[in-house]
Amino acid sequence: MSDLLIQSSHLTKTFGHKAALRDVTCSIGRGRIVGLLGPNGSGKTTFIKILCGLLQPTAGTLAVDGEPVGLHSKAIISYLPDRMYFADWMKATDLFDLFQDFYADFDRQKAAEMCRSLGVEPRDRLKTMSKGTKEKVQLVMVMARKAQLYLLDEPIAGVDPAARDFILNTILTNYNEAGTVLLSTHLISDVERVLDEALFLRQGEIILHNSVDNIRESEGKSVDSLFREMFRAVPMEGGRF
Amino acid sequence: MDWILTDDRPIWMQLSEQMARRIVAGQYAPGSKLPSVRELAADAGVNPNTMQRALSQLESDGLAVANRTAGRTVTEDTAAIEAIRHRMARQVIGEFLSAVRALGYTREDIIKLLKEEENHE
Known part of the structure; x- marks a missing residue:
């Protein structure tokens, strides 16, 4: 078992002539909650998709748990996409069956318990559920796995502030302690308290990677304020066009 | 809590x-x-x-x-707890004193004010 869960070296991804990730080099350890922070279009989702093998990098290397992305990494990664991908005729209990078949680390009993505490009836069909309830089901499926790496792409973007706290608490109380959570968001003030580390992306490049406590100690301000300052300068660059 | x-x-x-x-x-x-x-x-x-x-x-x-x-x-170790409690109280009092002094009160004024406040309670 490698000490570092994620090791990315000069990772680059281009779509046509547009670079979504540029020379991303970073390493992330185990047992951490890491925020992948950046404005829209900064490469957050691209990075996550490369980690779970949905996109191939154009250049550079990436190792998860010491191995290149592949069978092993897929078995230990639990991924929450930024959109719903389940068939709407299914019930949550059908999804339990599906996940039990696919993932050795899926804990069905835990999923049922989480549904209960989130107020979701697992025998309802997905199409009868509200958008927020569907998102909760999706989160339950992801967090009920005893994974090494949880990749959560915008887990709180679509829900109201009360549900946000609820979802963050669900993440906090349910992630596998030896595992790492990497969550992308632009709602920094909401997630700041739960993060160990923050990773700032701008136009596909890492511009900051440090612990939240270090940032607060050295800057004397919250990660949220720092983020607002750093990205306030961005509109000026529009002057080049 | x-x-x-x-x-x-x-x-x-x-x-x-x-x-x-x-x-x-x-x-x-x-x-x-x-x-x-x-x-x-x-x-x-x-x-x-x-x-x-x-x-x-x-x-x-x-x-x-x-x-x-x-x-x-x-x-x-209740003595240790008491020592820290005392230190915290001193710190709060220190902050109070500098705030009231910033309003232009002298030491005597402050003691008078505190006594008045005590009678109000």
Whole structure:
């Protein structure tokens, strides 16, 4: 078992002539909650998709748990996409069956318990559920796995502030302690308290990677304020066009 | 229980101070068992690693004791708790004095004001 869960070296991804990730080099350890922070279009989702093998990098290397992305990494990664991908005729209990078949680390009993505490009836069909309830089901499926790496792409973007706290608490109380959570968001003030580390992306490049406590100690301000300052300068660059 | 977290300082420091305040105020009695890191973290809505760091600070301050199997307990050393309580009170008084002096009150004025306030209560 490698000490570092994620090791990315000069990772680059281009779509046509547009670079979504540029020379991303970073390493992330185990047992951490890491925020992948950046404005829209900064490469957050691209990075996550490369980690779970949905996109191939154009250049550079990436190792998860010491191995290149592949069978092993897929078995230990639990991924929450930024959109719903389940068939709407299914019930949550059908999804339990599906996940039990696919993932050795899926804990069905835990999923049922989480549904209960989130107020979701697992025998309802997905199409009868509200958008927020569907998102909760999706989160339950992801967090009920005893994974090494949880990749959560915008887990709180679509829900109201009360549900946000609820979802963050669900993440906090349910992630596998030896595992790492990497969550992308632009709602920094909401997630700041739960993060160990923050990773700032701008136009596909890492511009900051440090612990939240270090940032607060050295800057004397919250990660949220720092983020607002750093990205306030961005509109000026529009002057080049 | 309420946790107040401000933006300007590391979260673990603030958590550690608030735990210390609870201990000196007797909310957690000397020798009693403290809730687990996970419970406290969930209650404050913070990362368990952050809470862990806050509790380690309590240990180095001498307010909490780690036991190998039974989690953490509040120290039984009431003299140590009292010393820290005294230090905290002095700090609050110091802040009060500089704030009132900034309003132009002298030492005698302040004592007079405090006595008046006492009669009001």
